[in-house]
Amino acid sequence: MNKILKALLLGFCLICSAASNAADSKAISIGVNSWAENIAVANMWKILLEEKDYKVTLQNAGKIILYNSVAQGKIDVTFEVWLPTTDNAAYQSIKDKVQLIGPWLSEANLGLAVPDYVDIKSIDELNAHKDEFQWRGRASIFGIDAGTGLMGLTDKAMAEYKLDYTLLPSSEAAMLQSLDRAMKRKEPIVVTLWKPHWVWAKKNLRYLDDPKKVYGTTDSIHGIAAQSFKADHPEAERWLQQWKMDEKSLGELMATINENGTSTPEKGAKAWIDANRATVDAWLK
16 A cells, blocks of 8 residues: 555645646747847747747847857747848858748848938948047947957958948947937938838938948848757747738837837837737737
8 A cells, every 4th residue: 555655645745746737838938139120029029929829038148149059958049030141150150950940120220320411321431431430539439349240240240341430339229319419400310220110200311322332232131949949849930930020010110119118118019019910910920
């Protein structure tokens, strides 16, 4: 009788362990970098997955750290990989250790941008006008996070065009503050920028022409997931592969988040989801 009781207890423990593992399989971690569109879609997917009873955590870091964390299985998924140009070098180093998702946005591009009141039209005109773009005694380009693909391409552009400028690394928020301050004063400024981004709808900006094509033409934005993600979360993986946005829908999502407060991006993401339920339902079939 004692042996039977022990066997029953062992069986019960195994059932509890299996149930616990099943519950754990509903946990998903999403890596988030500081770019506005990445914050927007990460919070959107957090809400959508939680509606399906997943337990979702957001983990903030720079893009390269996130890529390596996904490759190592420390984070399940992240959504900001620009291919075939911007993030290609970083992707090539981990592509055998991750699953590619998407693309979820098919048209994305980047380059050097100026306010529309700036006279020059092309990157190769910058040296001739470097006295107009001074910051603390040096002709300067206002950049974003060091180590990003955009900053790497800008380093390459500076070499290709032999620009006598300083590239100032900072953050997206700091770059936008500098842009806003300069535009209020009608001062010349050149910044690293990308599309899609909500700032294009708020300010009159344009890219400088890039005759050497350093910044490429058009990229697509993909996600990457840990190698085990499809096996661990087959339903969620299918939903992510079915997810598609365009510049209009993503711009509306980012604008809604801005309107509801960037300090609480989930609030704006929830408002956008509620207003676009038919769209998101099509992803979740």
